[in-house]
Amino acid sequence: MPGCDFTRRDMLRWTAFAAAAPVLGLADPSRxxxxxxxxxxxxxxxxxxxxxxxxxxxxxxxxxxxxxxxxxxxxxxxxxxxxxxxxxxxxxxxxxxxxxxxxxxxxxxxxxxxxxxxxxxxxxxxxxxxxxxxxxxxxxxxxxxxxxxxxxxxxxxxxxxxxTPQPPPGRYLFSVVLCNDLHMGETQAGLVGGQPQYIGITQTPGLPPYPEVMLESLVHDVKRFDPSYLLAAGDISAEAVPADLSRAGQLLDGFGTYREDYFLTRGNHDRAHAGDPYSSCRVGRWQGNDCFHDRYFPDDELTYFSTDLSGLHVIGLDTYDKPGGGGDAGGMSTEQFAWFRSDLADHKDQPTIVFGHHPLVVQKSAFPVKPSNSLDAAQAASVLEAYARTPGVFLHHAGHTHRNHHTISPTAPRVTLQEVAAAKEYPGGFSILRLHTEGFALNFYKSRSDHAREWSERSRQEMMGTWSQFAFGNNVTDRNTVAKADLSGLHRPKRHGST
The missing domain is CATH 2.60.40.10 (Immunoglobulins)
Known part of the structure; x- marks a missing residue:
């Protein structure tokens, strides 16, 4: 759960905390x-x-x-x-x-x-x-x-x-979809290891798998905003099974063409795994077999990248470029971290978005905050210091926590650090980033097909019915933000087939 790795010890700590507060208006856990x-x-x-x-x-x-x-x-x-x-x-x-x-x-x-x-x-x-x-x-x-x-x-x-806020200043340019935590292949939401009394939530019998329901709705729902690009920040799959990675790609293809219209990064659930389901995939750099690498970064490609989209510099990080079982802090390899700092320096003044699975910092949580909720603390501090020297960076988009939360670090106050709630469960949706010449707006929307609204409300009951207090966003500004930024170097994207 929070960070996809909420352990038995965390639950015991949190249960003691929750018991000390009257949970008014929520489901009675005893029932x-x-x-x-x-x-x-x-x-x-x-x-x-x-x-x-x-x-x-x-x-x-x-x-x-x-x-x-x-x-x-x-x-x-x-x-x-x-x-x-x-x-x-x-x-x-x-x-x-x-x-x-x-x-x-x-x-x-x-x-x-x-x-x-x-x-x-x-x-x-x-x-x-x-x-x-x-x-x-x-x-x-x-x-x-x-x-x-x-x-x-x-x-x-x-x-x-x-x-209502004022609109972003300047002329409208284009929009980008931000999403994460698709967890394709997952069958139970809200599981807590070692604590059977905290039940996981399953789909209503007879309905399609909920990760597919939510992603299908997302791809359909975003079209009414006419976005130009989509960025999916990790945990594309539940456990990196090849069929699940491929199914996520098939559904995202409904938005557009991979690496032209939509882009994605690795999450801890997409790490290399060992076992028969993964045996046909390449040997992972750190462990097991890396099916995510095969599916989305074939041949000898790196699992991190940068690209320019209509003047916007986009950096996609692999925040689980390391050995591990997925339940520890995120991290970049020495090689990736050096490349990242060099890329920032090379595009110092260009409007830049960075996206990757693990947040840099996690604050103001209803649940216990632990190191595995975010990127390695030393790396995160170095990233923020690099942002302070890089005027062009204005947004860092992350998932992993499955919540909406907006943070401004005093180290790099020009940069909005935005955690976006999971696509696959309550509140179940995506954020639309609207770029103007002098600023931007970032707004969260729930996926709204009939089945998506049904599953979103059903999965609200995770964590003894308290999940909404963590995932929704404490305040309106945690899911809806307007900020100033010099984006005058961007231009409207060309439509497919235009000259």
């Missing part, structure tokens, strides 16, 4: 294995309200409806289809605008508000079956899932409040 089919009240309860996306002119709001008094065996109410709408306006006493759900009656509500004005404060209520939706609450760490202020928290159902 997690209660028999289903218990008689409910018949009443529909709207819960888990979240303000997912906030841009200068739109907002995405989601929630869930269940039948009160029931338990589906995962510690949540049995899903109950209902109508869904959001009432909103600039006066909390006059919510005169209404936006409806993207589908008909459903337990998995997804409403998008459009044509908002930049820099305006809006108030809203989400309603199903005549009731106002209750917000997802933070009890293990401070946070706000439903707005940019605390307005409405003293009243059940709000209305809650948000203020």
């Amino acid at each position: 997690a294995h209660a028999a289903t089919g218990a008689s409910g009240t018949g009443e529909i309860e709207p819960v888990n309200l979240e303000l997912v996306t906030l841009t200068e002119d739109r907002a995405v709001i989601t929630w869930y409806t269940g039948e009160a008094g029931t338990n589906d065996g995962l510690g949540r109410m049995v899903p109950a289809p209902a109508d869904g709408e959001v009432w909103y306006g600039t006066d909390p006493a006059r919510l005169k605008n209404v936006a409806g759900d993207i589908s008909g009656k459903t337990p998995y509500h997804h409403v998008e508000l459009t044509d908002l004005e930049p820099g305006r404060t809006y108030y809203y209520q989400a309603r199903s079956a005549g009731k106002s939706a209750a917000p997802m609450q933070f009890t293990l760490i401070s946070g706000n899932a439903v707005g940019t202020s605390r307005h409405g928290f003293g009243t059940p159902g709000g209305p809650f409040s948000f203020t």
